[in-house]
Amino acid sequence: MKVIDLHTDLEQLIAKACKDNRRAQEQLYGMFSPKMLSVCRQFIKVTDRAEEVMLTGFYKAFKNLDQFNGSGSFEGWLRRIMSRECISYLRKEKKIYFEDESSIDATDQHAHYIETSLDLDHIQQLIDGLPDGYRIVFVMYAIEGYKHAEIAAHLNISESTSKSQLFKARKMLQQQLKTLISTSYGTP
Amino acid sequence: MAPLKFEENIKDSLAKRSIEPSAGSWNKLSAKLDADAGKKRTSVWWAIAAGFVGLVLIGTLLFKGDGDTKQPELVQQEVPKEIIESEKKEVSPKTQVALETLEELEKTPQENVLVDQTSENNSTKNTTVAVNQTLEKSEEKLIENTPIATPIKIEVADIDPVSNKTELENKVDQVVNQILDLQAQNSNVSEAEVAALLDAAQKDLEAKSLINPLTQKVDAMALLDQVEFDLERSFRDKVFNALGDGFNKIRTAMAERNN
Numbered sequence: 001m002k003v004i005d006l007h008t009d010l011e012q013l014i015a016k017a018c019k020d021n022r023r024a025q026e027q028l029y030g031m032f033s034p035k036m037l038s039v040c041r042q043f044i045k046v047t048d049r050a051e052e053v054m055l056t057g058f059y060k061a062f063k064n065l066d067q068f069n070g071s072g073s074f075e076g077w078l079r080r081i082m083s084r085e086c087i088s089y090l091r092k093e094k095k096i097y098f099e100d101e102s103s104i105d106a107t108d109q110h111a112h113y114i115e116t117s118l119d120l121d122h123i124q125q126l127i128d129g130l131p132d133g134y135r136i137v138f139v140m141y142a143i144e145g146y147k148h149a150e151i152a153a154h155l156n157i158s159e160s161t162s163k164s165q166l167f168k169a170r171k172m173l174q175q176q177l178k179t180l181i182s183t184s185y186g187t188p
Numbered sequence: 189m190a191p192l193k194f195e196e197n198i199k200d201s202l203a204k205r206s207i208e209p210s211a212g213s214w215n216k217l218s219a220k221l222d223a224d225a226g227k228k229r230t231s232v233w234w235a236i237a238a239g240f241v242g243l244v245l246i247g248t249l250l251f252k253g254d255g256d257t258k259q260p261e262l263v264q265q266e267v268p269k270e271i272i273e274s275e276k277k278e279v280s281p282k283t284q285v286a287l288e289t290l291e292e293l294e295k296t297p298q299e300n301v302l303v304d305q306t307s308e309n310n311s312t313k314n315t316t317v318a319v320n321q322t323l324e325k326s327e328e329k330l331i332e333n334t335p336i337a338t339p340i341k342i343e344v345a346d347i348d349p350v351s352n353k354t355e356l357e358n359k360v361d362q363v364v365n366q367i368l369d370l371q372a373q374n375s376n377v378s379e380a381e382v383a384a385l386l387d388a389a390q391k392d393l394e395a396k397s398l399i400n401p402l403t404q405k406v407d408a409m410a411l412l413d414q415v416e417f418d419l420e421r422s423f424r425d426k427v428f429n430a431l432g433d434g435f436n437k438i439r440t441a442m443a444e445r446n447n
Contacts, residue, residue, distance in 0.1 A: 022221065025221070038202065038207045059221065063224075123201055
């Protein structure tokens, strides 16, 4: 019953926010902004910048709220808007650089992560350690669940470039993980 | 599956993560949304104002347009009698004669009937005469006691449509007489002499007809009349016809005397 009530409340809130009801928009912002800032933080290393991008994302979301048809989750819709906004920000800042394609293993067999459990700070530290091009493709593919075709379309690159970026990101993460474990947790 | 497990762990951890935005973040967003709404409202007011100004302009143009399209007022001016009289004189001889005829015909009702008949027929002398005869017969019973109704008075045949014709005929007769005199004096009259006489007579007539006797200036109406006249028959043809008629008359007279 609680889930149904929450869903009904969310629909009503969205309907009100769609009519430019500021109170409803504030409530939606309160509900989703922490998670959306987390999303933006995955892409952008500096939290203040991530927050600015998140505000721009919310502004666009409220302006185009009538385009949300309710078929998927509202959170998923917002996450996609935030991801796109982060990519746009990084593109404006000219921080996106994709290396030339090289011969890669397109399967997942190339990545052998050390079995360990990391806290969120260390996870974020590992992701922040990746170059922007690697990080974007890794976050989109491994965390946000995009396919290589979608990533290629969003970033205006080829699918093979997307796969190459992921391959390199994983290799780098393995090395960083090794270094992190050896320095923070000791040798396994 | 090790890499997937590691990445799934990262995914789950990050999906659950939430980072609280700064305290004034909503105020920033709200101010941005308010500014946008204000712009919308302002643009709506601007649109209304522009529409109002447009309506006023269109109305003004239409109002002005009505003023421009006023029909020109007709002003009646009294024409001096002198001009009217001169215009009357300038009217072509045919028209003048016709007008005079109409005036005469309007004097009696019987005459009016005849005018109608003649105007309807608008035909040659023979036709008019025929109409006169039929009218005479039909009106005999009705107007026995009214002697003024005799259609003879208004015979169109008696009306000379061109007043200048008499002058013209006089001139023709004059030229014919001159030629006859020449023939009497000299048995052979050359064509050159006849042509010279004809040219002189023609020039004399043209000069007389073109000059307005009142103003002693060339009359524009007379020029037009001359063009019309030239379209009918040439003066030369008329002289030759007159000569032919004269010859026939003389021949007939001689024949009768001999008989």
